[in-house]
Amino acid sequence: MEKIADLYIRVSTDEQADKGYSQRSQQELLRKYCEINKITVRHIIFEDYSAKSFNRPAWKKYLQTLRRYKHKTNLVLFLKWDRFSRNAGDAYQMISTLRRLGVEPQAIEQPLDLSIPENKMMLAFYLAAPEVENDRRSLNTFFGMRRAKKEGRCMGSAPLGYENKITENGIKYIALKEPKASQVKWIFEEVAKGVFNTNQIWKMAKEKGYVKSNSQVWGILRNPVYYGKIFIPQYKDEESQLVNGQHEALISEDLFYRVQDVLDGRGRTYRAKVVVVEDFPLRNFLICPDCDKILTGSKSKGRSKYYAYYHCRNGCKHRVNAQQVNESFEEYLKSYLPNRDVKELYTCLIMDAYNKQAITMGSNKSEILKQISDYENKLSYARELLVTKQIDSLDYRDMKEEYNQNISKLETKLTSKKSDLEDVEGLLDIGINNLLKLSESFKDKGWAENRDIIGSIFPENLTFENSSVRTKRINEITGAIYQINKKLYRNKNGTKKDFSSLSRQVTAKGFEPPTLRAEI
Numbered sequence: 001m002e003k004i005a006d007l008y009i010r011v012s013t014d015e016q017a018d019k020g021y022s023q024r025s026q027q028e029l030l031r032k033y034c035e036i037n038k039i040t041v042r043h044i045i046f047e048d049y050s051a052k053s054f055n056r057p058a059w060k061k062y063l064q065t066l067r068r069y070k071h072k073t074n075l076v077l078f079l080k081w082d083r084f085s086r087n088a089g090d091a092y093q094m095i096s097t098l099r100r101l102g103v104e105p106q107a108i109e110q111p112l113d114l115s116i117p118e119n120k121m122m123l124a125f126y127l128a129a130p131e132v133e134n135d136r137r138s139l140n141t142f143f144g145m146r147r148a149k150k151e152g153r154c155m156g157s158a159p160l161g162y163e164n165k166i167t168e169n170g171i172k173y174i175a176l177k178e179p180k181a182s183q184v185k186w187i188f189e190e191v192a193k194g195v196f197n198t199n200q201i202w203k204m205a206k207e208k209g210y211v212k213s214n215s216q217v218w219g220i221l222r223n224p225v226y227y228g229k230i231f232i233p234q235y236k237d238e239e240s241q242l243v244n245g246q247h248e249a250l251i252s253e254d255l256f257y258r259v260q261d262v263l264d265g266r267g268r269t270y271r272a273k274v275v276v277v278e279d280f281p282l283r284n285f286l287i288c289p290d291c292d293k294i295l296t297g298s299k300s301k302g303r304s305k306y307y308a309y310y311h312c313r314n315g316c317k318h319r320v321n322a323q324q325v326n327e328s329f330e331e332y333l334k335s336y337l338p339n340r341d342v343k344e345l346y347t348c349l350i351m352d353a354y355n356k357q358a359i360t361m362g363s364n365k366s367e368i369l370k371q372i373s374d375y376e377n378k379l380s381y382a383r384e385l386l387v388t389k390q391i392d393s394l395d396y397r398d399m400k401e402e403y404n405q406n407i408s409k410l411e412t413k414l415t416s417k418k419s420d421l422e423d424v425e426g427l428l429d430i431g432i433n434n435l436l437k438l439s440e441s442f443k444d445k446g447w448a449e450n451r452d453i454i455g456s457i458f459p460e461n462l463t464f465e466n467s468s469v470r471t472k473r474i475n476e477i478t479g480a481i482y483q484i485n486k487k488l489y490r491n492k493n494g495t496k497k498d499f500s501s502l503s504r505q506v507t508a509k510g511f512e513p514p515t516l517r518a519e520i
Contacts, residue, residue: 003037003038003040003075004039004040004072004073004074004075005039005040005042005074005075005076005077006041006042006043006044006045006062006073006075006076006077006103007030007031007034007041007043007044007045007076007077007078008045008062008076008077008078008084009026009027009045009046009047009079009083010048010051010056010083010084011047011048012048012051023046023048026083027044029079029108029109030077030079030108033077033108034077039077042073043062043065043073045058047059050086051082051087051130052087053087053090054085054090063097066098066101066103067101070101070102071102073103074102074103074104075103075104076098076104076105077106077108078105078106078108079107079108079109080107080109081123081126083107084105085127086131086133086134088124088127088131091127092127107126110126146232146235149232150243152230152244152245152247153172153173153230153245153246154173154174154230154245154247158177159174159220159223160184160212160216160220161180161181161183161184161185161226162175162176162177162225162247163177173246173247174247176250180210183205183208183210184220184226184250185250185251186205186208187201187202187210187221188221188226188251189255191221191263192259194262198214198217198221199214202214202217205217218263222260222263224256225245226256227249227250227251227253227255227256228248228249228253229242229243229244229253230242230244230245239397239401240401242408253412254413257409279297279323279326280296280297280310280322281326282310282329283296283297284296285461286461286462286463286464287461288312288316289318289463289464289465290312291312291316291318293312293313293316294461295311296310296311296312296313297309297311298311308322308323309321309322310322320464324467325464325469328464328469329462329469332468332469333457336474368410368413371410372407372410375403375406375407375410376403376407378403379399379400379403379404382403383396457474
């Protein structure tokens with residue numbers, strides 16, 4: 001019977017570089033074997049794909065050809081069995097499939113007569129050896145990457161805002177890359193404010209040059225790499241952990257956890273931003289006084305013109321004239337805006353009040369340290385329970401993970417309090433400048449375009465009832481400015497201005513002023 005063979009030539013980039021398994025050398029050896037053994041060559045199949053499975057483009061196409069044109073060939077030849085497969089289980093199934101199609105697979109450098117039962121033991125060895133080699137290589141890579149992570153190195157492709165680099169010694173690392181780093185930092189800062197949802201922040205980021213998809217924003221916001229940590233996942237008895245990275249942090253740890261609180265619903269009211277419509281600049285800032293739902297806005301047609309209303313939905317019939325609300329809110333907002341002429345006075349007085357309040361922060365610091373100590377004692381007690389076998393290792397692992405997370409958050413809060421004392425003057429200057437910007441926009445009737453600043457002034461939603469605007473809480477700085485404004489207003493018209501009591505007044509009220517209202 002005439003022997004007709006198809007030649008299967010497979011190579012991967014690594015093997016071509018490491019072992020010299022080039023396609024040309026395989027083809028030469030296979031053709032020479034066929035000439036010596038008087039075998040007719042029908043087709044040559046070239047494959048540049050991994051042999052971990054048979055999900056390979058060229059092989060799948062070849063198999064379809066065999067099924068369509070049966071008995072056109074009776075051999076498929078390759079150099080070694082690892083060219084055929086590196087997975088013993090898949091290889092046995094494929095050998096059975098080929099035999100049903102009348103084709104016998106054979107490795108010319110490791111020939112086996114599979115009709116002899118003992119040769120199946122050699123086949124098992126030939127097939128298992130490359131699989132073991134693959135598994136060992138994979139395991140070495142896994143442990144190498146895990147060890148590098150424990151050393152604080154970020155492995156794989158750099159996250160957005162960073163780029164992969166290599167030192168002169170060949171050590172890989174990641175470094176900040178502009179302008180993407182600034183874009184990512186801006187996203188974190190916007191989410192931490194709790195004013196806009198991630199979808200709207202993504203749309204605003206696109207205008208600044210951000211090119212990734214909306215879904216990838218969540219991956220960015222949850223990635224500890226941005227505050228200088230490397231996450232090491234759990235493996236067998238080793239618990240998951242965060243280690244300090246060798247790279248430069250893009251954001252502070254405090255900012256990262258504030259973002260997590262917002263995403264998890266523990267932060268401030270997470271309000272969706274809407275497209276600003278001229279007649280409804282407060283849409284999605286107002287809540288219904290009857291059912292506490294967010295108000296929307298629309299226009300109703302009268303006899304001669306359209307009238308704008310903020311109104312509720314889903315069965316609630318509450319509605320209020322939009323112009324009336326807008327005018328009331330504008331007057332209400334003006335009471336919180338600083339006067340540019342006395343900007344330095346605001347800064348000095350609020351700083352004076354803040355420094356006095358910083359004394360009380362010492363007690364807060366002591367409270368945090370006490371909580372940290374309590375969790376450490378609980379962890380120590382859980383360790384004793386494990387040693388005395390009163391709890392099993394799984395319970396101890398869960399308790400340890402929970403306590404360590406709480407300790408980490410408390411330490412972050414402690415660090416943020418220290419940094420607040422150092423940075424408050426610069427942040428205060430930025431805050432007052434933003435309020436001055438909003439104050440200037442009143443002259444051009446453009447305050448509606450500053451919804452982000454308005455959202456930071458009023459962390460919680462507004463209510464309009466009985467011709468007045470109300471809110472439960474306002475921003476601490478603007479609350480202090482409101483109290484200073486009231487004092488300045490009383491001392492106008494040529495009376496002597498006594499500013500010595502202002503800092504005491506701000507301190508007495510604190511940075512969380514009571515509910516205020518503006519009436520029309």
